[in-house]
Amino acid sequence: MKCRTLRIVSYGEDGSDGTRAVPSYIAAEAETVPIPKIVVPRPPAPPPKQSLWQRLGDLPMRVIYRFAAGAAAVIVLAAGGVTYWVTRDDESPTSAVAAPGSTPTATTAPASPSPSSVSALAPGDATPAPSASPDGATATAPATVEPASAGTGSPAATAEPTATPTDPATPDKRLKPIEAALADPRIPGRPKTKRLGKLPGRPVKVTRWITDRRSRIAVPRLPGKWRTAQPKPFATRQVLPRAKGAGHRALLVSCPVPILVQERLKDTALLAARWSLNHQPKGATIKWVASQPRKVGKRDAWLIAYQVKYKVKGKKRSSMAAVLLTEVPRSKPALVFVSIPDGQKRYWRHINTIVSKVRTVR
Template sequence: MSPGDYGTKAVPSYIAAEAETTPLPKITVPEPAPPASPPRKLGDLPMRVVYKVVAVAAGVAVLGAGAAVVLLNRDDPDTMAAAPRQSAVVGLPSAVSASSASSAAAPAAGAAATPGLSPLSSPLSSPAVSPAASVAASPDAVDPALAAALKDPRVPALPKADRRLRDLPGRAAATRGLVKDRRSGVALPRFAKGWALATPTPFASRQLLPRVKGASYRGMLVSCPVPIPEQETLRDTAFLAARWTLNHHPSGATITWTASQPMKAGKRKGWLLGYTVHYTLKGEKRVSAAALALVDVPEKKPAVVFVTIPDSQKKRWRDINTVMSSVRAL
C-alpha cells in the first residue's frame, strides 16, 4: 500500500485537518418586493371623499338638465309661461322655483347665452314686462312732477275714456282775426267785444273780461309755452298744466273734469281738457268754467292756451267753445 493510500480505512483527524478545503460560495437571498396595494373598495374610502364624488356627479347631472331646458325652451313661450304654474302645482313658491331654475341654467347660459338676457338671468326668471307694468311696479320711474300731481287731492285722475267738450251755455262773442303768439307758436281768436287785450306778462298773450262790481275775480284767456315739465304724452303734460292753472284761481280751488280728448290744432296734434273749478269766496261757494288746450309745436315746447270764466260772468261761458275750436299751431 502506497503512502497516502489508506484504502477504506478512516482518515486520521489530523490528516483531515491539514487537507486543502474549497471555500463555499456566498449565497445571497434577495429580499421580496412589497406586494402591490390591492384596489380600494368604496367601503375603504373616507366618507368625505365619497360625499365629494356624489356631489360632483349630481352637479354634472343638474348642469346637463339645465342646459337641456335652456336649449329646448329658449324659443317656446308656452313652456316658459307654464314654468311658474308648475312650481305652484308641486307646492313650491314660484320665487324659489325661479331662483333654482336660474341657478341651474346659469352655466349653460354662459356657454350659449340667450339673446337679450343678462348672463345672470334665465328665460324663466326674466319674463318680458310691458312699459305700463314697469311704471306700476316702479313708481320711482315716474317723473316727480307727475307723481306729485297724481297725489294732489285738488286734482283727480283724468277719465279713462275720452270725453268730448260739450257746448256751454251763453252766447259766443264776436271775434276779429287772431292773436298770433309767435313766442309759443300758436294762434288763438281775438274777441271783438267784451274781451280786451292786456299786458301779457307773465304770459305770452292775454285777454281779459271787464271787472264785475263786487267780484275780485274775472275771466281770462292766455297763452304761453308750457310752464311745467314736459311728459311722455300730451295727455299727461296737459294734466300737469291744468294743475298749474290752479295758481290763477282763488286759494283752495279744486277741479272736476268735464272733458278730456285729443284735438287737432291745424296740422299739429294736441290734447284738450275741460273742467269746473270749485272754490269759496267770502264764505260763498263759487265755480268757474275752464278749458285748456295743449298743442304740440314743432321745434318748441308744447304751447298752452288756457281760458277760465267765473260764474259771475257765466253769460260768456260759450266763449270757451270758440277758443278751443279756433286754436291753431303757427
C-alpha cells in the same frame, strides 16, 4: 546831452567877484515845468429819501379827498354786511315764484304734500328735466311754488310735491310729476276721455287773431267786452271786466307750456290744468268736464276742460276753465289757458269758440 561847465559870477564876502563851475544839466532841470494833476469831480450826493407821510403831503388835495371818501364807503359797506349777518333771519323760505324768462330758484321741499307744495324729480332721473317758462327759458333745478293769488297772471314754473313715504325703509322716495299731480287732493284723479259739449251762453263770431310768436300759434281776438291787456309774463292776454264777488278775473292767455313736459301730451295737459290753480282763488279744487285729443292745423293737440270750485267770503263760487296744448316742432308745446268765473256765466260758450279757433303759425 552835453555836459559843459558854465562860468558863474559870484561875489565873495569881501565884495570880490569870483567864478565857479556849475554843471549844465542842473540848468536844464531848472527850466522844466511840472505837469498839473488832473482831479475828477465827484458826483453830487443824492437827496435824502422821503418817508411815506412826507410823500403823501405832496399829493393834491382832490386825490386825498377821493381816497378818504372811498375808505369811508368801504367802512360803511363792511359795517352793513356785519349788521346783516348778525341780525338776519336764518329760516330759509319754503316757496318761491319764478317769473317767466328767469330761472326758478330751488328751495327746501316741504316734508309732506300740501296743495301749495310741490316736488322735484323722481329718483333715477340723472338729469332734471328743464323747467318750463313762457318765454322758452329753462331751468335744471326744480323749484317749489305756492299758488298765486287771484289775478296775478304769473305762469310760474311748477315742480311736483315731495311725497311723504309710508314705508320707513324708503325715506327718500319721491313721486314722479304725474304721480304727484294725482296725489294732490285738489285733483280728482285722471280725467276720462270725453268730448267737450256746448257750454252755457251765446256763441261769438271771431274775425281777428292775435299772433303768439313765442308759442307759434294764433289766438282768437275776442270781440265785445274782451280787452287785450299787458301780456307779460305771458305771450298774449285778454281779459273781461271784473265781476263782482267772482274772486278772480276772467282771462285768456297763451305761452309756451310753463311746466315739465311729459312723454304723452295728455299727461302734460293734466299738469297744466293743475298749474292753472295758481290763477284761481286759494283753496280751489277741480272737477273734470272733458278730456279729448284735437288737431290744431296739422299738429296734435289735447284739450282738458274743467270746473273750478272755491269759496269767496264763505260763499261757494266756481269758474269754467280749459287748457289746450298744441305740439310745436322742435319746441315746447304751446299752451292756451282760459278761465271765466260764474259771475260771467254768459261768456262760458266763448270757451268752445276759443279752443276751436286756435291756429298755427310758422
